Amino acid sequence: xxxxxGTLAGVVxxxxxxxxxxxxxxxxxxxxSIPAATHGWAGGLNWHAAEAKRRLEAQxxxxxxxxxxxxxxxxxANALEDLVSVQQIDALVILxxxxxxxxxxxxxxxxxxxxxxxxxxxxxxxxxxxxxxAGDNPGFGxxxxxxxxxxxxxxxxxxxxxxxxxxxxxxxxxxxxxAIDGSGLELLGAEQANWNRDKAFEVMQDFLTRFQxxxxxxxxxxxxxxxxxxxxxxxxxxxxxxxxxxxxMKQIVKGVADGDETIPVTVLYPxxxxxxxxxxxxxxxxxxxxxxxxxxxxxxxITKENAEAFYFEDSPY
Amino acid sequence: xxxxxxxxxxKAVGPLAALIVLMVLGTAINDAFLSFGNLTNILxxxxxxxxxxxxxxxxxxxxxxxxxxxxxxxxxxxAMIIVMxxxxxxxxxxxxxxxxxVAFGAVxxxxxxxxxxxLITRGGIEAFIVTLGTMGVYRSLVTYLADGGTLSLNxxxxxxxxxxxxxxxxxxxxxxxxxxxxxxxxxxVLNNTAYGRHVQSVGASEDVARYSAINTDxxxxxxxxxxxxCVALATIVYVPRLGSASSTTGLLWELEAIAAVIIGxxxxxxGYGRIGxxxxxxxxxxxxxxxxxxxxxxxxxxxxxxxxxxxxxxxLLQRGMGRQQG
Numbered sequence: 011x012x013x014x015x016g017t018l019a020g021v022v023x024x025x026x027x028x029x030x031x032x033x034x035x036x037x038x039x040x041x042x043s044i045p046a047a048t049h050g051w052a053g054g055l056n057w058h059a060a061e062a063k064r065r066l067e068a069q070x071x072x073x074x075x076x077x078x079x080x081x082x083x084x085x086x087a088n089a090l091e092d093l094v095s096v097q098q099i100d101a102l103v104i105l106x107x108x109x110x111x112x113x114x115x116x117x118x119x120x121x122x123x124x125x126x127x128x129x130x131x132x133x134x135x136x137x138x139x140x141x142x143x144a145g146d147n148p149g150f151g152x153x154x155x156x157x158x159x160x161x162x163x164x165x166x167x168x169x170x171x172x173x174x175x176x177x178x179x180x181x182x183x184x185x186x187x188x189a190i191d192g193s194g195l196e197l198l199g200a201e202q203a204n205w206n207r208d209k210a211f212e213v214m215q216d217f218l219t220r221f222q223x224x225x226x227x228x229x230x231x232x233x234x235x236x237x238x239x240x241x242x243x244x245x246x247x248x249x250x251x252x253x254x255x256x257x258x259m260k261q262i263v264k265g266v267a268d269g270d271e272t273i274p275v276t277v278l279y280p281x282x283x284x285x286x287x288x289x290x291x292x293x294x295x296x297x298x299x300x301x302x303x304x305x306x307x308x309x310x311x312i313t314k315e316n317a318e319a320f321y322f323e324d325s326p327y
Numbered sequence: 328x329x330x331x332x333x334x335x336x337x338k339a340v341g342p343l344a345a346l347i348v349l350m351v352l353g354t355a356i357n358d359a360f361l362s363f364g365n366l367t368n369i370l371x372x373x374x375x376x377x378x379x380x381x382x383x384x385x386x387x388x389x390x391x392x393x394x395x396x397x398x399x400x401x402x403x404x405x406a407m408i409i410v411m412x413x414x415x416x417x418x419x420x421x422x423x424x425x426x427x428x429v430a431f432g433a434v435x436x437x438x439x440x441x442x443x444x445x446l447i448t449r450g451g452i453e454a455f456i457v458t459l460g461t462m463g464v465y466r467s468l469v470t471y472l473a474d475g476g477t478l479s480l481n482x483x484x485x486x487x488x489x490x491x492x493x494x495x496x497x498x499x500x501x502x503x504x505x506x507x508x509x510x511x512x513x514x515x516v517l518n519n520t521a522y523g524r525h526v527q528s529v530g531a532s533e534d535v536a537r538y539s540a541i542n543t544d545x546x547x548x549x550x551x552x553x554x555x556x557c558v559a560l561a562t563i564v565y566v567p568r569l570g571s572a573s574s575t576t577g578l579l580w581e582l583e584a585i586a587a588v589i590i591g592x593x594x595x596x597x598g599y600g601r602i603g604x605x606x607x608x609x610x611x612x613x614x615x616x617x618x619x620x621x622x623x624x625x626x627x628x629x630x631x632x633x634x635x636x637x638x639x640x641x642x643l644l645q646r647g648m649g650r651q652q653g
Binding site: 200217245 | 359477
C-alpha cells in the first residue's frame, strides 16, 4: 500500500509539474541528502536540516521528510539509490559532496521522475535540477579581501589560512586574491589548515615565527579563526593584527556583535541554506507560487550592526 | 656482547641523525627556525603525539597495534569538557572542577585501554580489528556528544586550566615537562623492570613467552592500559590549548603515533621497543610540518608527499645504519 501510494504521488507530481497548483491531497515525501557532520560547518548543516524537517512536517500534515547524511561522495551516491528505490521520494534536496562524481547519480534520480533541488555546489551539467540554491564561494573570499583592503587603506601585509584542498577552497582563495590584487596589500603566505581549529593553531604559530609584521589574517572558516586567535594570544600580538573569518559560527558572530576588536567581521556562508532549499522544495508541492529557477545566496559581511540576525543560540555551529 | 652493544648504539643514532638533518634544513630555510619561540613551539606541539607514542611503544613491542588512540583522545576530551561544564552547576570552586575533570579523563583512558585489551585477549580478536572497531565507536560518540559541532569548555573553568598548556617551569613549557617525565617513566618500565622484559618477549614470540610461565594475556591487557593512560595524559594537556573538542579532534593521531614509534626503531612486528627513538620520531614528524609551514618553496598540495618521503628516508637511515654494523 505504502509503495503504491508513493508511486501514485510520483506520477501525480510529474503530471502537475507545469501547473503547480495548491494543496495536493496526496502524501509528499522529500529526501534530503547532505554530507555527514565531519566538521563544524557540516554539523550546522545537519542541525538546520533537522530543524527545517521538524518545522515543515508540523506545518504540512501529509508531508514526510527523510534526511540521509553521507560520509563521502561514494556513500552519497549509494544514499541516492536508497532514497529512490526504498523511500520512493517525490523530491530530492541535495547538497553534493563534489560536483563531478554526483552529476550522473542525480541525473538517474531525475530519470525516475523525482523533482530535484540542488544546494550550494552546482552539478557539472546544467538543466538537471529544477531548483538551484547557489552559495557564492568566490564571493566568500572576495568579501573578506574587500574588507581588508578598505580597513587597511590599501597598504599592509596579510596571511591566509586555507581549507582542505578542494574546488571550493580554490574558488574562495581565488576570490580573495582577486580582491586584494593590485590594492597594495601583500599576501605573505597561504597555507592549508584543513578547516580545522588545531591545524590552524599550528599554522598560525608558524606564520608568527616566519613574519615579524602581519596586519591581517584571513581564516577561510570561523573554526580556523578561533585556532589562529589562540596562537596570536599566545604570542601576545593581539594588538598588531585583526582576523576575518568565514561561515557564521555562533561564537564568532556573538563576538562580532559584542564589538570584538581582533575579529571585527566575518563572512556569511550559512549552513542554514539547506533550510532555504527545503522550504522552496516544499513550496513546490504546497504553494500556488512558482519556485523553479536559480536562487543566488550572497556572502555578505557580518558586522557589528547586522550580527544579531545571523545568531542561532541552539545551533552547534 | 660488545659488538651487539655497539650495534644498538649506532642504531639509535639513526633517528637522531634524521633529526639533525632536518634541523640543519630548517635553519637553512628560515633564520627564525632556531629562535627560542619556534623551538618551544615544536617541542610543545610534539607533546601530544609523543606522549601517546610512548604508550604505543608498549603496545607495538608486545606485538599489538592500537588504531583507536586518536578517536579515544577526542572522546576523552569531549567527555572531560562535558563533565567540567556540568560540575559548574554543582560547585563554584574552579580548581576542584578542573581536578575532577582531569581525574575523570585519566579513569576514562584507563578503562578504554582495558576494554581494548580484554576484547583482544578474552575475545580472541586481532588487535587491528578490535581497535578499528573502537576507533569508529569513539569518533561517532564525540560527534554525537557535540551534536556534530564543537564542545567548548566554560570560559571561567578554562582560564584556571589554561596554564597547563601555556605556562612553563623555568622556561620549559608544562607539556614538554610532562612529555619528558612520561618518556623517562616509560623508558625505565620498558628496560629495567620484569614487566618491560615480558612485554618484549610476548612480542618476540607469544608461544615461547607462554611456555616460560609468562601470563601473556595479562601482559597484553596492561600494555593497552598503559596506552589508554598515555592517551588520557595527552588529552589532559590538549584540552586547555583550545578548550574545545569536535569530531576533527585527534584526527589521524593513531597513524602519527605509529609512525613515530617505527621511525624510532621499534619493530612493527613486536619484540623490541625503544622509547628514546619514539621521542625522536615524534619530534621528526612535528619538524616536518613546521619546516613546510616556514617555506613557500614546496606547493601546499605536496606536503603529504614530502612527509611520506621523509618518514621512509628516516626509517631507511635507521635500518641501514643498523645493518652496516651487523
